[in-house]
Amino acid sequence: MRKKWYGLALSILLVCGMALSGCGSGSSSTKVKVGEVTRSIFYAPQYVAIEKGFFKEEGLDVELQTTFGGDKTMTALLSGAIDIALVGSETAIYVYQQGTDDPVINFGQLTQTDGTFLMARDLQGDFNWDMLKGSIFLGQRKGGMPQMAGEFTLNKKGINPRTDLELIQNIDFANIASAFASGTGQYVQLFEPQASIFEKEGKGKVVASFGVESGHLPYTVFMTKQSYIGKNKGTVQKFTNALYKAQQWVDSHSAEEIAEAIIPYFKDTDRDIVVSSVKRYKEQGTYASDPILDEEEWENLLNVMDQAGELKERVAPDKIVDNSFAENAKLSGK
Numbered sequence: 001m002r003k004k005w006y007g008l009a010l011s012i013l014l015v016c017g018m019a020l021s022g023c024g025s026g027s028s029s030t031k032v033k034v035g036e037v038t039r040s041i042f043y044a045p046q047y048v049a050i051e052k053g054f055f056k057e058e059g060l061d062v063e064l065q066t067t068f069g070g071d072k073t074m075t076a077l078l079s080g081a082i083d084i085a086l087v088g089s090e091t092a093i094y095v096y097q098q099g100t101d102d103p104v105i106n107f108g109q110l111t112q113t114d115g116t117f118l119m120a121r122d123l124q125g126d127f128n129w130d131m132l133k134g135s136i137f138l139g140q141r142k143g144g145m146p147q148m149a150g151e152f153t154l155n156k157k158g159i160n161p162r163t164d165l166e167l168i169q170n171i172d173f174a175n176i177a178s179a180f181a182s183g184t185g186q187y188v189q190l191f192e193p194q195a196s197i198f199e200k201e202g203k204g205k206v207v208a209s210f211g212v213e214s215g216h217l218p219y220t221v222f223m224t225k226q227s228y229i230g231k232n233k234g235t236v237q238k239f240t241n242a243l244y245k246a247q248q249w250v251d252s253h254s255a256e257e258i259a260e261a262i263i264p265y266f267k268d269t270d271r272d273i274v275v276s277s278v279k280r281y282k283e284q285g286t287y288a289s290d291p292i293l294d295e296e297e298w299e300n301l302l303n304v305m306d307q308a309g310e311l312k313e314r315v316a317p318d319k320i321v322d323n324s325f326a327e328n329a330k331l332s333g334k
Contacts, residue, residue: 035082049246058238108291113211138185192277255279291326
């Protein structure tokens with residue numbers, strides 16, 4: 001009787017051990033809360049990293065939430081509501097300028113150009129930038145990278161955004177497209193897929209790219225608090241490894257294949273629009289092929305912010321940029 005009991009107990013232990021080993025990868029995964037500043041095709045590599053299982057391969061369980069706006073995203077990060085933020089590098093500079101014992105560190109670049117396009121409501125003939133003079137221009141929020149990159153481009157084209165046109169920038173980001181659709185402005189600065197949607201609906205025509213005109217800069221970056229990195233270096237490295245895998249995948253696949261991967265995040269958007277948006281971003285080199293923030297891009301960012309009057313002092317990259325995780329990801333990914 002005792003032998004039977006021992007045999008039964010041993011069998012139970014073996015079954016439990018097999019069950020635990022089979023579930024080991026799931027139970028040992030590390031949860032990472034990520035806040036994206038908005039839901040956008042502009043961030044395609046992030047969704048690829050999730051959908052293709054690159055984060056899971058690194059043992060990470062990424063919980064993605066949309067935090068709607070740079071200020072709200074940074075507030076969520078500083079308060080601990082999220083672990084990692086996907087937002088413009090200018091937000092980390094704003095935090096640094098205010099003074100802090102726990103600065104926000106940029107560790108993984110996702111996009112390397114502005115993501116907005118100039119759309120004209122009624123274009124007569126070929127476009128040239130002088131057409132904006134005397135016009136009503138529906139821009140983006142003051143102090144945000146889209147607006148600063150837009151003004152940087154206008155100045156480069158010999159247009160003073162304060163005196164040569166009527167600049168509207170008091171409309172919430174979420175309502176800019178609807179304001180233009182209802183008749184506000186002769187020109188508007190829009191992200192994809194809204195630009196492609198309006199073209200398809202005949203509401204306007206894309207005539208220029210602010211991403212092309214303003215040059216390369218660390219436009220959207222994964223960042224976190226220095227204290228988080230101090231306690232979770234392994235997690236940040238794994239996160240960056242997955243990001244690099246996704247960037248390489250995007251770099252080597254077609255717009256159609258990328259659209260197929262990210263379409264679950266844009267269920268209300270026509271598939272052809274997703275494809276055309278991805279294609280437009282790929283053609284202008286918007287998606288960074290690796291997570292490294294290089295010094296030339298950083299200096300361009302500072303120039304854009306300085307011209308917009310949003311920079312108190314030029315912040316050296318080594319103050320709030322850590323490329324070590326990106327460099328390690330590239331080495332391990334070879």
